[in-house]
Amino acid sequence: MMRILRILGSLRLTLFGIVLIATGVLLNIYIPGNPDLFISGPVGFLSLNLLAAIITRPQMRRQHALLLFHLCLLALVVVVFLGRLTHFKGQVELTEGQWLEAANLVTVSSGPWYHNILTDIQLQQGPIQVAYTTQNYRQKTHSQILLTSAQGVTEAAMIDDNNPLVIDNYRFYITPNKGFSAILRWVDLAGQTVLGAVNFPSYPALDFKQKQQWVTPEGEKLSLRLIIENIADANNNWILSSKVSKPRLDVIVNDKVHTSLFPGDSMKLSGGELQFMQLKMWMGYYINYDPNSRWIFLIALLGVLAMSLHLYGRQVNAPTLVRKLVAVEK
Structure with a gap:
């Protein structure tokens, strides 16, 4: 099961999902009818890819701020997609x-x-x-x-x-x-x-x-x-x-x-x-009409805050990491 999740959460499939979304957007422009349906599959695929990456990468779960950032990304994808389904x-x-x-x-x-x-x-x-x-x-x-x-x-x-x-x-x-x-x-x-x-x-x-x-x-x-x-x-x-x-x-x-x-x-x-x-x-x-627009703003704001905390934590911990490396060399 974990092997399947690792494959599903791979970076290659992430890039593939982005290509699928780009294709769906083009179909959205040039094909009349219900073009949002062309995006539903790629968005669902990319959401599963991101969720699988969170589950199978321990380093991501250990870094809480980074985990929160990726959860915000996942929520943002879902909310934007739901907004397209209900918009006017x-x-x-x-x-x-x-x-x-x-x-x-x-x-x-x-x-x-x-x-x-x-x-x-x-x-x-x-x-x-x-x-x-x-x-x-x-x-x-x-x-x-x-x-x-x-x-x-x-x-x-x-x-x-x-x-x-x-x-x-x-x-x-x-x-x-x-x-x-x-x-x-x-x-x-x-x-x-x-x-x-x-x-x-x-x-x-x-x-x-x-x-x-x-x-x-x-x-x-x-x-x-x-x-x-x-x-x-x-x-x-x-x-x-x-x-x-x-x-x-x-x-x-x-x-x-x-x-x-x-x-x-x-x-x-x-x-x-x-x-x-x-x-x-x-x-x-x-x-x-887009009832999800306020949620998009709040989720994006939370994601920016989470990434800022993650980068700040890396900067604070950098001197400690250097001292440990020097101690190992001695």
């Missing part, structure tokens, strides 16, 4: 006043063991303001988020460029993507009302391209073009917000401007009536 990365765009819903989430990547609990979070987008200097250099972004507890208590939280929103191990980061959103109200011939928002391209990065395609609930295809005054000031600092004077929404049908709508205006279309209610802002968020 996604994106979402929220308009002022909009609630977070699962249907709005765009998944970038997720582990096979990930369980979505975002739907349990009562999160609503509040006011958005972005400060700019001259020449349209973004300075500070402030996005207010309203969180409602299970007891119905609402609290306001502020997200900026340096401070994400952290809730239930989810981290919400603001992105440079933000812009205007037209709030539309549709009333069909039966009197049924539908309220929604159309997000226009990022502003001011794409200020020349404020166009969007929209399909009415009755299936009619429309082109919408947002016309706003030039709020950017080349000579002074300025604030990007939904407080824009006289925004205009051009409704284009068959490549021709059918009607120009200002907030509150409405128009008749086949199948119903369209009303441009108001103009708001939308903000893009990057969402990261």
Whole structure:
């Protein structure tokens, strides 16, 4: 049994395990589906290799600090792997006043063991303001988020460029993507009302391209073009917000401007009536979920401390070892 453990804990197999992990990472990049499964085998193999090395090497067990360092390495490998199995990365765009819903989430990547609990979070987008200097250099972004507890208590939280929103191990980061959103109200011939928002391209990065395609609930295809005054000031600092004077929404049908709508205006279309209610802002968020990240930091910190103690002990014991060697030679 010990012979098998010595073979399993050999340095050659350690190098082989590292090569397997590198191969799994490459497969993770180039093969779609559940690529984390390509890493599970190599990580398990390398964990057994490290555990076998600890068991079969007495000198490692005698040096407690060195043993603790290797145990931290083993724990780090396992925790990082579990993090990959349960992680989630996604994106979402929220308009002022909009609630977070699962249907709005765009998944970038997720582990096979990930369980979505975002739907349990009562999160609503509040006011958005972005400060700019001259020449349209973004300075500070402030996005207010309203969180409602299970007891119905609402609290306001502020997200900026340096401070994400952290809730239930989810981290919400603001992105440079933000812009205007037209709030539309549709009333069909039966009197049924539908309220929604159309997000226009990022502003001011794409200020020349404020166009969007929209399909009415009755299936009619429309082109919408947002016309706003030039709020950017080349000579002074300025604030990007939904407080824009006289925004205009051009409704284009068959490549021709059918009607120009200002907030509150409405128009008749086949199948119903369209009303441009108001103009708001939308903000893009990057969402990261990794419940094991705090443990990774603590384990890594403990490992560094253990290795420091080990190196310090070797330095302290070095003069004693030299004296023993001199005594033997005499």
